[in-house]
Amino acid sequence: AQSVTQLDSQVPVFEEAPVELRCNYSSSVSVYLFWYVQYPNQGLQLLLKYLSGSTLVESINGFEAEFNKSQTSFHLRKPSVHISDTAEYFCAVSVVDSSYKLIFGSGTRLLVRP
Amino acid sequence: DAGVTQSPTHLIKTRGQQVTLRCSPKSGHDTVSWYQQALGQGPQFIFQYYEEEERQRGNFPDRFSGHQFPNYSSELNVNALLLGDSALYLCASSLTGENYEQYFGPGTRLTVT
Numbered sequence: 370a371q372s373v374t375q376l377d378s379q380v381p382v383f384e385e386a387p388v389e390l391r392c393n394y395s396s397s398v399s400v401y402l403f404w405y406v407q408y409p410n411q412g413l414q415l416l417l418k419y420l421s422g423s424t425l426v427e428s429i430n431g432f433e434a435e436f437n438k439s440q441t442s443f444h445l446r447k448p449s450v451h452i453s454d455t456a457e458y459f460c461a462v463s464v465v466d467s468s469y470k471l472i473f474g475s476g477t478r479l480l481v482r483p
Numbered sequence: 484d485a486g487v488t489q490s491p492t493h494l495i496k497t498r499g500q501q502v503t504l505r506c507s508p509k510s511g512h513d514t515v516s517w518y519q520q521a522l523g524q525g526p527q528f529i530f531q532y533y534e535e536e537e538r539q540r541g542n543f544p545d546r547f548s549g550h551q552f553p554n555y556s557s558e559l560n561v562n563a564l565l566l567g568d569s570a571l572y573l574c575a576s577s578l579t580g581e582n583y584e585q586y587f588g589p590g591t592r593l594t595v596t
Contacts, residue, residue: 373525401583412487412573412587413526420583459525468539469582470516471575473525 371396373460375474383482384452390445390477392434392460400462402443403471404434407457416458419443455481485510487576487588495594496564504559504591508576514538515557516585517549520571532557533579561593569595 372395382388394400401420405413417428424436434445443460457476463469488507496502508515514533518526528541532551546562555576561568571592575585 405587412589413575414587415584418583461525463583465583467582468516468531469577469585470528470531470539470541471518471526471585472528475523475525 371398371400371462371464371472373462373472373474375460375477377477378475379478379480381480381482382450385449387448388446388450388454388479390458390460390479392443392445392474394441394443394460394462396441396462396464399465401465401469402434402436403461403463404428404432404443404445405459405461405473407459407476409456413459416445450479450481452481452483454479487574487586489572489574489588489591491591492589493592493594495596498564498566498595500564501560501562502564502593504561504572504574504593506557506559506574506576506588508555508557508574509586512576512578512586513555514577514579514582515551515555516575516577517557517559518573518575519543520573520590522570526573529559531582564595566595569593 374393404416419436427433460474461471516531517529520526530540531538535551551557571590573590574588
């Protein structure tokens, strides 16, 4: 079975400061890795994904995540956050099979303060 | 290009009742997955439909059932509602062969009283 752990339920940070949201996963088979963002009263939006290749993946709005196989981690980072980044962030894995069902962590609330 | 749409937006039901939620996938997608997101938690996979059949199912009781229509839209039915069924129900669509790329709808907020 697969599982995802997001140790930090909430991360408060000041605007323009760097941030790291931690994600660790457990799986005995190959998985793909994802970060989704959820703004209040909205659905999930894909932020970035790791399928294969370079272990560092980037999003269009300045976030990046690095796949570390030995530590089974996929931490999300941003060098300088904005107020608009305030949201719930979910790390997820999907098993490489026909359905690619997503298994989510419990989420981390990023709270950016002015 | 319309994204994933879900209806209704909000729903209030009484314990023991039955509910039907609806989802229209993103244009060009043929696979629909349903997730339940309880308050303060991450979404949990309920099941996935492809070619009008349930392809895979998560750890949910038989009270949860679904259907996919020839136009790829889908319904989620929940019978004998319990208070614990109160949650945000998310629909995600994808294209077979690229099911790792799932696009989510805004969700239906179900409250069971």
